[in-house]
């Protein structure tokens with residue numbers, strides 16, 4: 163029996179050839195393919211600058227550094243995300259706090275964000291950065307978030323790890339029309355892959371310059387940024403403390419080739435979602451609700467059990483689906499309940515909507531390469547387990 167995972171990559175013969183071509187070229191890393199990949203993503207999103215790195219986690223870290231996040235500062239994100247959206251704040255020594263989710267989109271609630279900002283201002287504890295996460299590929303309400311950011315002087319970093327190819331109003335996610343920076347992930351379960359990889363997009367030349375430096379040791383070759391005249395053509399200066407977060411040309415070649423199929427991937431994911439929407443009606447589950455101003459990239463398709471309408475527990479349903487060969491998963495364990503964040507003072511009960519969501523949610527298989535028969539099998543298994 164073939165196990166159907168919740169997500170996986172979709173690699174074509176062209177992708178394979180693109181990687182082989184780089185392997186046979188002069189540059190395995192720090193070569194021209196990285197720039198081509200960056201340019202392609204920036205053009206796709208309608209953004210001025212893009213900086214490719216070795217993961218979205220690194221991308222979030224250098225985005226926080228570029229925004230000047232430090233030990234005296236605070237970063238807010240959502241509890242319904244992967245731990246990396248919060249950890250980036252901790253890497254900079256900042257305090258991290260969370261804003262609970264909207265019960266329909268499972269994204270950061272803009273009402274709760276506004277209320278929390280009002281309270282934080284009174285206490286003199288406003289965050290420097292907020293990291294809205296476009297959960298499952300559906301954009302947050304960026305219009306309102308950007309208004310609040312202006313009013314309270316916040317830097318906005320969109321964690322769009324799920325959402326390349328998605329749209330909000332008439333903009334591509336990644337356009338940074340409503341934020342300072344946007345981060346993508348190219349992990350194999352995401353929409354487009356480079357095996358491991360990530361990217362930061364921005365329209366701000368100052369941030370761009372810093373992102374480039376922090377990606378590679380804090381080193382610059384830009385004479386305008388140097389403290390003295392170049393000693394010769396070999397010269398560079400380390401003007402800050404950075405990291406080695408570079409991506410390879412091998413990976414960039416895969417990403418560049420995958421970008422050719424991004425729209426196709428998202429169209430396919432939308433079609434898979436539509437089929438689930440139709441076939442899973444009438445079951446004791448809540449299907450993913452879509453905000454009318456968004457077009458989702460559908461990284462995930464999450465069903466939530468209506469507990470009062472079924473005899474089985476959440477865990478039972480989950481286990482029975484796994485036994486039926488369906489690779490269901492759970493996104494996400496609320497970040498504030500992780501032992502590391504509990505040590506920092508958070509506890510169960512702090513963000514009840516995220517916690518309730520966690521007790522009912524199941525991610526079912528969603529990826530462009532799933533076949534019709536495989537999706538039919540998923541649908542049959544869900545019906546058998548729930549009816």
Ligand SMILES: *Cc1c(COP(=O)(O)O)cnc(C)c1O
Nearest residue numbers: 217218219244246323347348349
């Ligand atoms: C996958 C993911 C990340 C981390 O991505 P990597 O490329 O694996 O570092 C960060 N945030 C969210 C919301 C993610 O889903």
